[in-house]
Amino acid sequence: MDTKAFREGFRDGIPIGLGYLAVSFSLGISAKQAGLTPLQGFVTSFLENASAGEYIAFTLIGAGATYIELCLMTIIANARYLLMSCAMSQRFSPDTPMIHRFLVAFDLTDELFGIAIGRPGYLNPYYSYGAFLVALPGWSIGTAAGVIAGNLLPGDIVKALSVSLFGMFLAIIIPPARKDKVVLVLIIISFAASYLCSRLPVIRDISSGTRTIILTLIIAGIAAWRFPPQTEITPENADAQKEQGADV
Amino acid sequence: MSGNIYIYIAIVAITSYLIRVLPLTLIRKPIKNRFIRSFLYYVPYVTLAVMTFPAIIDATATPLAGALALIAGIFMAWKGLGLFPVAIACCIIAYLGGLIF
Numbered sequence: 001m002d003t004k005a006f007r008e009g010f011r012d013g014i015p016i017g018l019g020y021l022a023v024s025f026s027l028g029i030s031a032k033q034a035g036l037t038p039l040q041g042f043v044t045s046f047l048e049n050a051s052a053g054e055y056i057a058f059t060l061i062g063a064g065a066t067y068i069e070l071c072l073m074t075i076i077a078n079a080r081y082l083l084m085s086c087a088m089s090q091r092f093s094p095d096t097p098m099i100h101r102f103l104v105a106f107d108l109t110d111e112l113f114g115i116a117i118g119r120p121g122y123l124n125p126y127y128s129y130g131a132f133l134v135a136l137p138g139w140s141i142g143t144a145a146g147v148i149a150g151n152l153l154p155g156d157i158v159k160a161l162s163v164s165l166f167g168m169f170l171a172i173i174i175p176p177a178r179k180d181k182v183v184l185v186l187i188i189i190s191f192a193a194s195y196l197c198s199r200l201p202v203i204r205d206i207s208s209g210t211r212t213i214i215l216t217l218i219i220a221g222i223a224a225w226r227f228p229p230q231t232e233i234t235p236e237n238a239d240a241q242k243e244q245g246a247d248v
Numbered sequence: 249m250s251g252n253i254y255i256y257i258a259i260v261a262i263t264s265y266l267i268r269v270l271p272l273t274l275i276r277k278p279i280k281n282r283f284i285r286s287f288l289y290y291v292p293y294v295t296l297a298v299m300t301f302p303a304i305i306d307a308t309a310t311p312l313a314g315a316l317a318l319i320a321g322i323f324m325a326w327k328g329l330g331l332f333p334v335a336i337a338c339c340i341i342a343y344l345g346g347l348i349f
Contacts, residue, residue, distance in 0.1 A: 015335040040253055047261035057260045064250030067259055074263040080295055081264070085271035087288040090279060098273070105269035110299065115331065117292050159309050160343035166304040167321045167338030169296040174325035176293065183293050190297035198302050212298050220294045224286035 002126040009115075009130025015168055016111045016131060017138030022161030024139045027054055028146015034062030038144040045143035046136060049107050052208060053077040054143075079213050084113045093122040100125035107132045111165060114172040182227045190219055313345030 024045055031041040036058070048054050056077045060070050085108060092101060104116075104125050112135060116128050177184035197203045197211050206214075279285055305314035317338040324334045 012331055015332045019335065036253065040257065044257050044260065047257065048264045050264055053260065053264055057256070061251075061253070061256050067251060067255060070256060070259050071263050074260050075267065078264050078267050081268045082271055083288075083291050083295070085268050086275060087291050089272045089275035090285070090288055092272075101272045102269060105272045106265065108268040108272075110296065114292065114296060156309055156343065156346055159307060160339050160346060162307050163304060163314065163317050163342040164335040164339045166300045166307070167317070167335035168331050169300045170318070170321040170338070171325045171329070171331045171334040173293050173296050173300075174322055175328060178326060183290070186290060186293055187297040190294045191301040194298040195302045198306075208299075208303070212295060215298045216291055216295045219298075220287050220290040223290045223294075224283050228282055228286040229289055 002124060005124040005127040006130040009127035010133055011130075012115050012127075013112075013131030013134035015164060016115070017134035019111070019161065019164040019168065020135055020138035021142040021145075022158055023051055023165060024142030025146040025149075026158055026162070027051060027058070028143040028148075030055060030058045030062075031143060032147045034058040036061070036147060038147040041147040042140045042144040046140040048074075049109050049136075049139060050078050050081075056207070076210055076213075077207065079210075080110075080216065081108055081113075083213075083216060084108060084110075084117075087117065088113065088123065091117065091123045096122070096125065104128050107136060109135070111135070111168055114169065118172045118176075180229070182223065182229070186219060186223055190215065193219065308342045309346030310349050312349040313342050316345045317342040 027045070028038075028041050031044065031054075036044070044054060044057070048057065053074055056073050057070060060073060065073075085105060088104070088108065089101075104123070107128070112128060112131055115131060116123055119127065173183075173187055177187050193215055194211070197206075197215065198208070203211070279288070301318065304318050305311040308314035308317065320341045321334055321338045324337055329337075
């Protein structure tokens, strides 16, 4: 048990847990519309841990969808986690016991993936567990509260709280962009492409989860083909960067 | 609701866990292929960037409030502030921006 990493994970998980509380609160409102009880909302959020995926699930459940439809849409809405899981598989030390792979996968979300992958060196599962300890309750309790309270908080506050998630994304992607110009250019291209795809007719009707998958495959694919990283990013030289005081 | 709610919940729980756990547990060795390594290195940045914009301006009371939060967030992250300060500042700016604009 690595208590230092656990505490760091807990600390970094706090903004995530708070953001989750707000986002899942509004998710709870759609769970209520689908006819779920607070406990059912809690259990769904505890077990699925996905905003877009759950939103789609609640919509489908409310509409009385078939089990097959629900399964297929869950795969599509959550397909980006397949990519993140591949990326994470490369950052585990060969010495880390297998059980940690099963446990870390349980709460592999955009934000928890982001903070784990943003740390230098091999993944430390205890860092992730520390973050899970705040993120999981935040997410599940928020959903249950949303079902119970409906619209308790004023809409403006809910909206402002949901921005905390995007602030965290920025804190993850911007510092590396300062050091790696390819990453900087990729972020700008991603912003522009994502904006266009959300506004252009026909394309904008594709769900945002699916758009995220398609854009990720295309942009990261072209970048990997044309601009492979100059220095191979390995846990070893990421550690070296840290020792030089770089803020990875 | 026409199906059984607990079967619905089981389906989303099992499906979403399999998506997350299969690559992590099946890919045990370091991937040697240079393209795949590079691709996986770039994936998180592209995914998070795509999810941030324009979602941030669509999430706030007005697009301008979201744009202000975005610019402030980029600036603070560039200056090396951590997750928590950037996240909180973005919330406050989005809220105030929503009141003013």
